[in-house]
Amino acid sequence: MENVVLLDDAGNPIGVHPKYEVHTRETPLHLAFSSYVFDSEARVLVTQRAYEKVTWPGAWTNSCCGHPAPGEPMDEAILRRLSTELGIDGGSVQLVLPLFRYRAVMDNGLVENEICPVYAVRYDGPAPAPDPAEVVDLEWVAWTEFVREVLAGVRPISPWCRDQIEQLDRLGPDPLAWATAPDDSLPPAARNGLEPAAAPSVR
Structure with missing residues (x-):
């Protein structure tokens, strides 16, 4: 069973919940990611979500979204989902919007409620x-x-993609030239694998 990481308002982890039970009319705040895949011509890969998806079935959106597993580094989660959903293996992952957050409600009342760092992925495979x-x-x-x-x-x-585009547009017109956001600007729950190792004790 896949679990998602539940968050407090400051982005700290406070628990886990089964992924396929988390989206309800009262969806708790949880950790996710969005990725935008670009080729060498600065084209973005836009995808249409499967009609079987629980949230926004059939909607067009950014390249790939997902949820890191508890303890899974964000870049590894992104590459895992790109491989699973799109058959894309490899690519360089770049953090661009570390603190993106949104809440959106479907017509049927189901809610998305995520802190969702945004990444650009360069792929030419x-x-x-x-x-x-x-x-x-x-x-x-x-x-x-x-x-x-x-x-x-x-x-x-999708509503999250629309909101992300408004912020990504401020980074400049060329996505291949965007500056990389520092890893320490991520919410605490998204820093798995990024904290420096503790110095060895001296005896």
């Missing part, structure tokens, strides 16, 4: 091979075109 249980369609879109359409409201997109 073989074409994605999506798992149809996760992704039903995808397309590569020029980043500037994607941003323009989302901000103009002419490209339907």
Whole structure:
């Protein structure tokens, strides 16, 4: 059974909950991530969520979202989900929005409630091979075109992706030139594997 990490308002871990039971009308705050995959031409990989998804089935969104397992480093979780959902193996992972947070409510009342750091992933490998249980369609879109359409409201997109685009646009028009955010700016629960090792004791 997969578990997600539950959080307090400061981003500290306070427990775990089964992933497939966490999304209700009173979803607790929990840890997630969003990733945007870019190729060498600054095109972004946009995906359509499978219709079997509990939240926002069939919605178009960013490349890949997910939840790190308890104790799993964020970059490893991102690469794991990219492999599982899109058949993408490898890629360089870059933290760009360390403190993104959102809450969104579906028409049926189900709630997403996440602290969700955002990452850019540079990938120039073989074409994605999506798992149809996760992704039903995808397309590569020029980043500037994607941003323009989302901000103009002419490209339907998931609510978290829309909010992320507003913040990512402030980083500059070229995603391949974005600055990397420092790891210590992540919420505490997302720093697994990033804390420096304790110095050995001297006797």
